Amino acid sequence: MLTNPETKYRPFNAFPFPERTWPNKTITKAPIWCAVDMRDGNQSLINPMDHDRKIRFFKLLVDCGFKHIEVGFPSASDTEFNFVRYLIDNNMIPDDVTIQVLTAARPELIERTFESLKGAKKVVIHVYNAIAEIFRRIVFNKSQDEIIDMATTATQLVVEYCAKNPETHWTFEYSPENFSLAEMDYAIRICETVANVWKPSEQRPMIINLPSSVEASTPNVFADQIEYFCTHFSQRDKICISVHPHNDRGTGIAAAELALLAGADRVEGCLFGNGERTGNADLVILALNLYSQGIHPNLDFHDIKHIGEVVKECNELPIHPRHPYVGDLVFSAFSGSHQDAIKKGFQNRQKQNHAYWEMPYLPIDPADLGCSYEAVIRVNSQSGKSGAAWILQQNHGIELPPHLQREFSTVVQQKTDQSGHELTPAEIWSIFREHYGLTGQNKLTLQEFNVEQNTPNNTKLKLTLNIHGKKTTMEGEGNGVLSAGTAILKEKTHLDFRIVEYNEHTLGKNSDSRSISYIKCSNKTGESFWGVAIDNDILSSSLKALLNAVSKFID
Numbered sequence: 001m002l003t004n005p006e007t008k009y010r011p012f013n014a015f016p017f018p019e020r021t022w023p024n025k026t027i028t029k030a031p032i033w034c035a036v037d038m039r040d041g042n043q044s045l046i047n048p049m050d051h052d053r054k055i056r057f058f059k060l061l062v063d064c065g066f067k068h069i070e071v072g073f074p075s076a077s078d079t080e081f082n083f084v085r086y087l088i089d090n091n092m093i094p095d096d097v098t099i100q101v102l103t104a105a106r107p108e109l110i111e112r113t114f115e116s117l118k119g120a121k122k123v124v125i126h127v128y129n130a131i132a133e134i135f136r137r138i139v140f141n142k143s144q145d146e147i148i149d150m151a152t153t154a155t156q157l158v159v160e161y162c163a164k165n166p167e168t169h170w171t172f173e174y175s176p177e178n179f180s181l182a183e184m185d186y187a188i189r190i191c192e193t194v195a196n197v198w199k200p201s202e203q204r205p206m207i208i209n210l211p212s213s214v215e216a217s218t219p220n221v222f223a224d225q226i227e228y229f230c231t232h233f234s235q236r237d238k239i240c241i242s243v244h245p246h247n248d249r250g251t252g253i254a255a256a257e258l259a260l261l262a263g264a265d266r267v268e269g270c271l272f273g274n275g276e277r278t279g280n281a282d283l284v285i286l287a288l289n290l291y292s293q294g295i296h297p298n299l300d301f302h303d304i305k306h307i308g309e310v311v312k313e314c315n316e317l318p319i320h321p322r323h324p325y326v327g328d329l330v331f332s333a334f335s336g337s338h339q340d341a342i343k344k345g346f347q348n349r350q351k352q353n354h355a356y357w358e359m360p361y362l363p364i365d366p367a368d369l370g371c372s373y374e375a376v377i378r379v380n381s382q383s384g385k386s387g388a389a390w391i392l393q394q395n396h397g398i399e400l401p402p403h404l405q406r407e408f409s410t411v412v413q414q415k416t417d418q419s420g421h422e423l424t425p426a427e428i429w430s431i432f433r434e435h436y437g438l439t440g441q442n443k444l445t446l447q448e449f450n451v452e453q454n455t456p457n458n459t460k461l462k463l464t465l466n467i468h469g470k471k472t473t474m475e476g477e478g479n480g481v482l483s484a485g486t487a488i489l490k491e492k493t494h495l496d497f498r499i500v501e502y503n504e505h506t507l508g509k510n511s512d513s514r515s516i517s518y519i520k521c522s523n524k525t526g527e528s529f530w531g532v533a534i535d536n537d538i539l540s541s542s543l544k545a546l547l548n549a550v551s552k553f554i555d
Contacts, residue, residue: 012217015184017224019231022262030290030297032240032266033283034068034124035061037311039102041274043073045315053314054083055092060310061271062094065299068124070100070268074116075109084116093121098171100124105154114161117168124171124207125162127154131190132178148190151176155197172198173207175244180212184228192234200238208233209268211244212255214277219251223258230263242266245281247273252281257289271311272319272326288325292364301325304369331366332378333387334422336409339377340386343393346373379412379423388412391428397507398432401518404503404530411435436532437548443468444489444547444554451481451539459484465547467492481539482519485546495553497523499546504538517545523553 002008038057042048049057061069071087072080084101087093099120103113105127117123129150136142142150155174162170174194176187191208200206210229212222226243230236243264245255256267269275273282284304287297301307308319308326321329333339341360352358357365366373377390389405392398400408415431416423423431433439447464454460461484464473474492478484486499501520506513515538522528531549535541 012221014217014221014224015228017228020224020227020262022223022227022258025261027257027260027290027293028295030287030295030299031260031264032068032242033066033287033297033299034070034100034242034266034268035066035270035283036070036100036244036268036280037061037270037274037315039070039072040268040276040280041270041315044274044276044279045317047316049314051079051083051086055086056310057314058087058092060307060314062097064271064301064307067096068098068100068266070102070124070126073102075103075112081112081116088117088120095121098122098124098169100126100173102126102128105129105150107153107157110154110157110161114165118165120168122169122171124173125158126173126175126207126209127151127158128175128177128209129154130177130213131187132181133183134181135178144186144189148193151190151194152197155194159198171205171207172200173209173242174198175209175211177211178213179210180222180225181214181216184225184232188229188232191229195235195239200235205240206238207240207242207266209242209244209266210259210264211268212246212252213244215246215248215252215255218249219254219258222255223262226259226264227262240265242268244268246275247278247280250278252279253285253289256281256286272308272323274311274315274317282324284326285324288364288369291368302368302370305371325364325369331362331371332375333361334378334382336382336387339390342376343386343390374425379416379428388423388428388432391425392432395425396429398516399505401501401503403501403520404518404532407530408432408435432532436530437545437551438532438534442548443551446540446544446547447471449540449543461485461488463488463543482542482546485543489546489550493550493554495523495550497521497550497553500528502542504542507534515541517541519545519549521546521549521553527553529553 038054058071072084074081074084093099101113101117103109129147130139131147136147158172174191176182176190179187195206198204198206210226230241241264243256243259245252267281267286269281269283271284273279284301287299288301290297304326312319319326321327324330333342338361342362345359366376374394377387379387379391388408389400392400411431412423412428445466447466450462452460457479458477459480460477461481462475464471474488476484476488478487482499498521499519500522504515504517506515514534514536516534518530518532520528520530529549529552531545533541533544533548535544
């Protein structure tokens, strides 16, 4: 990298526009969406989609609810041409879907494009030519007027071909390519001239698409350009303003959102941001950003993982695990503080008196996108006390007492530090069972018991235990079952301990659900151990939990 990059690169020359109003606006409705995966996205693939992959992608876009779908560049190749014909000839285009096709502003390409569209019901014919100074000077060696002539000649041809094919409902779209790099007054001038040829009206709809073909400025500058165009174009009320942001600076999403604030009606982009170089604006992110603000995007992403898999297979490109909304890790928290906040958020949701989604670190409910809560919290060496507790709660219905949460998190931390890897839910469950006596491999195990309630404050307990493999029956009394059990064990094992914490709950909502008991015992030397047990009977689970805790005092 250069020490003085200013000797090679010039800053973007943003024009002054103090009249801007877009910073004070909010987005209140979804734009018109146009998916360009099958053309703009397809041309950027290492291996362009074959016929079957294109068909699968087209069906996916229809299922997601897209009403404008750019299906190809039919004049570019026989493959593209034949695909458009296949869709039309096989009646695969729903009546409420408008296909869009792209062509450069060249007469022979426009003619070929119209040949591909015979019999189509609704079509956006999309014509483009580059207008920015750098393209006029370096690529085309043409003046401003010559570039305008290219655009108007192409538009006149489109008018004539549309008139020859009145059975199709035509919408004309014109893109002044590299709009964001062009002089704004010139961009307006060429679009005014093109519109005067097309003569937009309700019967002759027109889209002016304003692309940042190469993103070269901050998003606020692009928003200024869009608002300037919208407020200075003479036939604004007769046209649809579309934007096509690229992502060269990594701000394509922000540019699209600010462009909507600035007056744009429509957005072109791709699912998950595919496209040349760093890609196009990601329509999934844009749509779900709206959804997270309570605005329905008029698109259906209820099974986001399935959509992601289809896109990956068709594009033969991966999706980053941190990609918003769809990545494998976007709803997963490893950090202990994050996990604790999320866990408390779910606990709060059970008792809140409104339906609004209020969840720390999760701006959208994973369930709305067909994702489960199982992977919301995952456990590695960065995790805190809530991580393992959440796993047990989600998979087994176990609500660990706070003190036990902290102790078990230490046990899990030691395991993750030793392995250096994430622990799976199955591994966490295995560690929990082994550490707190749920495997049945303990020094003290309960064979059977009998309880006699002599008075309200006097309970007689008879226990049959297996101690080190030897069956032993013993009796004792106390003011309750656990008190009696403690007295028996103190006498028979000569251990001086006491119960310092006891908790229990059912593992389901039914009256016949199993019960889980948690008991913490400590001795005079300061040692303390937890025992846990699960049983169909609450007395049995509490006695077993007591035995599992006391077993740890026995050498």
